[in-house]
Amino acid sequence: MADLFSDAWMKSYMEEWNKEQDLADALAKINFSSNIAYGFKDEDSAKGILVIENGKVTSAGAYNGEEVNWDLRATAESWQKWLDKGLGMASLGAAYVSGKLKFKTGDYSAMIKEPRMAGPFVKSFTVMGRVS
Numbered sequence: 001m002a003d004l005f006s007d008a009w010m011k012s013y014m015e016e017w018n019k020e021q022d023l024a025d026a027l028a029k030i031n032f033s034s035n036i037a038y039g040f041k042d043e044d045s046a047k048g049i050l051v052i053e054n055g056k057v058t059s060a061g062a063y064n065g066e067e068v069n070w071d072l073r074a075t076a077e078s079w080q081k082w083l084d085k086g087l088g089m090a091s092l093g094a095a096y097v098s099g100k101l102k103f104k105t106g107d108y109s110a111m112i113k114e115p116r117m118a119g120p121f122v123k124s125f126t127v128m129g130r131v132s
Contacts, residue, residue, distance in 0.1 A: 004079060005038050005047035007062040012131045014050060014060035020127050026120045028055030034069040041073045041102055070106035087125035089118070 003009060018024050033053045037046030046063040074082075078100045087095065095101040096108055111117050 004076065004083075005063075007048070009131060010038075010048040010050065010060040010062065013048075013128060014057040016127045016130045017050070017057045017124070020123065023120045023123045023127055024055045024057075026055070026116065026123075027052065030116045031055075032117065032120075035066055037063050037066075037068040037071040037105070039063070039071070039073050040079075041075055043073075046071055046073075046104075068105050071104035072106075073102040073104050074100055082125050083129045083131075086129060087122060089122055092122055092125075 032055050036050045036052065038048045038050075039046035045065075046068070049061065049063045049066055049068065050057050051059040051066075074095070078095070082095075092101070093112070096103075096112075111121060
């Protein structure tokens with residue numbers, strides 16, 4: 001497997017994202033467009049980025065200072081756990097409250113209160129686990 005959030009890993013994640021109807025199609029219905037960065041809590045900069053337009057990822061790769069709407073951070077151990085086991089709504093809330101999942105940029109409260117966004121967000125962790 002490519003290194004987590006590397007250019008190659010993010011491109012594989014893009015393929016998996018776009019194949020998943022419960023993610024891409026669900027977000028297309030609400031015209032969701034966003035730049036989402038991923039990285040590690042102890043680092044200044046994100047590692048990878050997805051550019052989403054109307055639910056579909058249109059580009060993905062290594063993060064190079066792009067403006068983002070969401071910047072998600074966790075330890076390598078937490079990311080690996082979520083890749084292996086997924087993340088449900090209850091565990092998402094626990095990860096956020098305990099500080100295991102940080103939103104360096106983005107509004108967790110607004111997202112979680114919107115079911116049309118919260119469900120696909122949780123699904124994105126399952127899709128991450130399919131990246132090889």
